[in-house]
Amino acid sequence: MKIAIIGGGAAGYFAAVTAAKEASNEVHIFEKTSKVLGKVKISGGGRCNVTNVIFNPVKLSKSYPRGERFLKKAFGKFNGEHTVEWFKGRGVNIVAEDDGRMFPDTNDSQTIIDCLTDEADRLGVQLHLSNTVSKLTPNENGTIQLTINDSSQVFDKVIVTIGGQPKLESFDWIKNLGHTIEDPVPSLFTFKINHKPLTKLMGLSVPDARVRIVGEKKLNETGPLLITHWGLSGPAVLRTSAWGARMLYNRNYQFEILVSWYNKLPDQELREYVNDQKVILKKKQIKNNNPFELPQRLWDYILQRLEIPETKLWLDLSKKELNKLVEVLLADKYQVNGTTKFKEEFVTCGGVSLTEVDVKTMESKVVSNLHFAGEVLDIDGITGGFNFQAAWTTGYLSGKS
Known part of the structure; x- marks a missing residue:
């Protein structure tokens, strides 16, 4: 034959x-x-x-x-x-x-x-x-x-x-x-985010993050997350893009995402953990005492995003600041404006x-x-x-x- x-x-x-x-x-x-x-x-x-x-x-x-x-x-x-x-x-x-x-x-x-x-x-x-x-x-x-x-x-x-x-x-x-x-x-593409304070962290990787599409409960994936000079990549983003390929295409790749930088604890447990850290680390500066095992550059970025002075002590954090910290760790919101191809995995x-x-x-x-x-x-x-x-x-x- x-x-x-x-x-x-x-x-x-x-x-x-x-x-x-x-x-x-x-x-x-x-x-x-x-x-x-x-x-x-x-x-x-x-x-x-x-x-x-x-x-x-x-x-x-x-x-x-x-x-x-x-x-x-x-x-x-x-x-x-x-x-x-x-x-x-x-x-x-x-x-x-x-x-x-x-x-x-x-x-x-x-x-x-x-x-x-x-x-x-x-x-x-x-x-x-x-x-x-x-x-x-x-x-x-x-x-x-x-x-x-x-x-x-x-x-x-x-x-x-x-x-x-x-x-x-x-x-x-x-x-x-x-x-x-x-x-x-x-399918399998990266998210373009025009937020320079974030993209300045290019090359930084978070081993266990979660990415969610706002308004789409089923579109959320966990895994390593990579910050690049154009936005966000890594398995968590690529998997999200695959499941949402047609829907995101129909939106012309204009949508909002929520990033959980710390994905080890749910909302209430994280709030309790943060309050415990305020007691444990009370007289220590927040900049040099990061209890979330996040890369230092990312921790510095989060503090700047929340407008928390680096010299501030844990015990001086207000209830409002503690709540904002939890919100950013669990659901940091970004606007996606387009995509870029991930040359090794693009399908x-x-x-x-x-x-x-x-x-x-x-x-x-x-x-x-x-x-x-x-x-x-x-x-x-x-x-x-x-x-x-x-x-x-x-x-x-x-x-x-």
Whole structure:
């Protein structure tokens, strides 16, 4: 069987090596650029966040704002545990970190790239770089004709793994086949905040914070929070952006957020804790006695925000000042005016409608022998290795079929 893979990313390579295990299959990867696996290379700060320790299909599927029900069935066939075993069987050990993310033990994404490309070479997968597929034409006999760089080739099966696309027109050649395309909008993006006193703290990280969208009770996420020169980033922000991708797009990225800098105690318990600290630290200066384990620069910023003199003693804090301190620690409000891309994790929600794809084989219900895998589908996960896992899973199922 002659098989074409359109796209040389994670899903494309996994589909290719899975399909090529059948000796009778002739597998070709067509990549429009001069390089393959580009996103694998830069992901996880160059370490490649391969998957996540959540292996249970039901629990794993809950990390996907789009595609949960679809993936729950798919993960029953191939999930994170299978991914770890697959790479281990090819000499690559995948290890977990405390936050659940999993990386190659070399901490180098090139390890994953070499594993995939070596496996493809071993199985005889043929790679065609700088080859753009501009048209797909189904034939009456079930084969599919591809227009590639102004020439044509015919294949028995085609697997589309072109990744997420920022513009709807990029899907026109798929839409023209009769497929429904969910409008693509950004997911996993950072928040732009024009507040110089905050952005002056760029590079500062808070390990356990909470971010909430004002007016949206369900849109709140916890985790590390990073202050940048343009605003806020880090897992807490990225996860919030993923769950709210379409709603925030509809708001033109103009909204308010509440930041909990201290996320260890709820409101009443924190108030009691602050009052206790006033007694314990009574004759000590507030600047040099921070009982919240916050970075010193952030503590100084909070005191300035509350207009509390650095030389003030804890015992001299008024009831009003104590209340304001609790409010800022739990719900510091900021106006978001736009977004910026987070280059390592940026993904797009939207793509080929899942209602038109068979979850068992990733085959189109509209065009026979046409399959999809990866982010070209209307699937996206939160940060933490989930998007790559969706790529491995859908790539495996499409290749195996």
